Amino acid sequence: MITMMTMTAKYTMRTVAKSCQKGFIKSMPSAMRSLNSIKDDNSSKIVVSPPLVTLDLPEAWTPNSNPYQRLPPLNCSNEPTASVIDGKSIAEEIRSTIAREVRRMKKFIGKVPGLAVILVGERRDSQTYVRNKILACEEAGIKSIVSEFPEDCTEDEVLSALSNYNEDASIHGILVQLPLPQHLDEGKILDAMSLEKDVDGFHPLNMGNLAMRGGEPLFIPCTPKGCIELLIRLGVEIVGKNAVVIGRSNIVGLPTSLLLQRHHATVSIVHALTENPEQITSEADIVVAAAGVPNLVRGSWIKPGAVVLDVGTCPVEDPSCEYGYRLMGDVCYEEAVRLASAITPVPGGVGPMTIAMLLSNTLDSAKRANNFI
Amino acid sequence: MITMMTMTAKYTMRTVAKSCQKGFIKSMPSAMRSLNSIKDDNSSKIVVSPPLVTLDLPEAWTPNSNPYQRLPPLNCSNEPTASVIDGKSIAEEIRSTIAREVRRMKKFIGKVPGLAVILVGERRDSQTYVRNKILACEEAGIKSIVSEFPEDCTEDEVLSALSNYNEDASIHGILVQLPLPQHLDEGKILDAMSLEKDVDGFHPLNMGNLAMRGGEPLFIPCTPKGCIELLIRLGVEIVGKNAVVIGRSNIVGLPTSLLLQRHHATVSIVHALTENPEQITSEADIVVAAAGVPNLVRGSWIKPGAVVLDVGTCPVEDPSCEYGYRLMGDVCYEEAVRLASAITPVPGGVGPMTIAMLLSNTLDSAKRANNFI
Secondary structure (H helix, E strand, O other): HHHHHHHHHHHHHHHHHHHHHOEEEEOOOOHHOOOOOOOOOOOOOOEEEOOOOHHHHOOOOOOOOOOOOOOOOOOOOOOOOEEHHHHHHHHHHHHHHHHHHHHHHHHHHHOOEEEEEEEEOOOHHHHHHHHHHHHHHHHHHHEEEEEEEEEOOOOHHHHHHHHHHHHHHOOEEEEOOOOOOOOOOOOHHHHOOHHOOOOOOOHHHHHHHHHHHHHOOOOHHHHHHHHHHHHHHOOOOOOOEEEEEEOOOOHHHHHHHHHHHHOEEEEEEEEOOOOHHHHHHOOEEEEEEEEOOOEEEEEEHHHOOOOEOOOOOOEEEEEOOOOOEEEEOOOOHHOOOOOEEOOOOOOHHHHHHHHHHHHHHHHHHHHHHHHOO | OHHHHHOOOHHHHHHHHHHHHHEEEOOHHHHHHOOOOOOOOOOOOOOOOOHHHOOOOOOOOOOOOOOOOOOOOOOOOOOOOOOOOOOHHHHHHHHHHHHHHHHHHHHHHHHOOOOEEEOOOEEEEEEHHHHHHHHHHHHOEHHHEEEEOOOOOOOOHHHHHHHHHOOOOOOOEEEEOOOOOOOOHHHHHHHHOOOOHHHOOOOOOHHHHHHHHOOOOOOHHHHHHHHHHHHHOOOOOOOEEEEEOOOOOOOOHHHHHHHHHHHEEEEEEEOOOOOOHHHHOOOEEEEEEEOOOOOOOOOHHOOOOOEEEEEEEEEEEOOOOOOOOEOOOEOOOOHHHHOOOOOOOOOHHHHHHHHHHHHHHHHHHHHHOOOOO
């Protein structure tokens, strides 16, 4: 963060100096004038805007004092006001409809959808996610294959597996479980995936078509699609409403903000460098929390009556749980449930919807590939 | 707008009914319950989210009572507080640097950048924009060609010209002046353009790379790039600040919001369906107005001390002007100048920066094509 600030300051100082020398600003507030004495040593540069990638920063959210423990109850007698959104039941309903469609496809054209998953390394949370996806595929009658690679595998090994799946006509969706180990170039690997099989919808062309009016992405990323599906099924009005997306990851925050915008919400994106996240969020009718920071969103962030979707699934050590850890959301549930009109729990809220949407995208892809309606 | 509302209502009603039947919501606020009696006739649908293109709507802003006339002065004695941002001078400085670079390129490799413009129809404002771009090219030593087509030309004629320019090694940038007549498929025509020559940066792949962390668009769209360039040159802090973009066109609003976000602003996008645009805008440190509605942004929309960039250039009949019309911005200048810390005038603010950035993108493209640094 310090690097960024320094860089920005350098740019602004240089360029203000330049502007002032040329008399660009017809009158100038004192805050700007104070930088006037900095020397301009950059006169041959045509534009001063830095390349975008140099601006990328890790999302270093200011952590809560003790985010991993349950917070004490609010010092008030409010009873819960929120409906608990049962994502698990909604997802099950969707998955059973998908299973019916898969049987119909098999009956009429003798084929079923196929999903290939590439898993690198031994992150427990990634292993759990992949296991859940595979189980869901099996249950729906979708063929699935997992290619597992050790943490220290080479990029070429992953690219080679990807290339095979690109060519394999029985595979309609390919999924690279993120995050990848640091030594692998995530962008390069995702770029190598056939666009027609990118059921996660992470390709930049898909993202551009998601963003642009008139654009028709081949796939809508699963978690954002699951969030919108929840809102629509619950009868939450989206058009014109204030929606705040907390977090701006390529996987969740960014596509969720773009999708809400296509649905005509008025979207604000809050991130780790936002100066007043609490105030901005507290004006939202719809909050999608996707920062990955347990208990980031306190009760004071929630407008009474807001609909709150908690995408956070931070694994926290807990020996009493089946796999040795439990998942914690971004939202302080105990507080938010007293203010929101509807809220997703963690687990059992958005998570199951993500898997259901993955199956839905895989089925859509298989139908498209086989021209089956 | 009515069609959209009806459609949304239909979706929400159907799906709320479905949710209720299945007991998805563990408790339900009365507003949701009231829709409970609607019949579910859509049970075989897997996801209820509609296709995104079906959601697209014309941006029908509520017009001001008499937007085309100058408003009466505010009923207060406030003096102007804002620095007037002299986009014309800043753009001239940038263009003269570009001209130096073009001369250097010619000297060392014997080549100059080339820009081809496709202009369809006889819109006066489009003709003026194209004329200004060509004049700017000539002044900078950039070769330029204009292909003009009548209003009723066929798509194939335009596509054929585009294809020729795609192949022509002396052309490094191609620009299709928008808007095109309704009978031409804008998406299809823009898709046919070589990505390496899309100096407007309107291709979905470019837009996706602009949106995504780690993405490196080949070109940043000219108006958004010009806006950021102004902010940086003026020493306006962007990181963490509240920025509101008014309007969400593919050409200006959308890419400006994405670019501000890459620069770490906290961005909100206000559009024609936003319920409370005045309130949201009045909390912004940086306002970019790109709705194309004269005088939409009144003084009450502006937070004292905000920086205001007015992208609006609505042509309004005025026989006293050289070409029979004058350009009006989205911002009620007389009011905003009393509140903002800095503001762009119309004309002479963002407009000249757009042209300068077009030349900059064309030069960058020529350098890339010729491997010239």
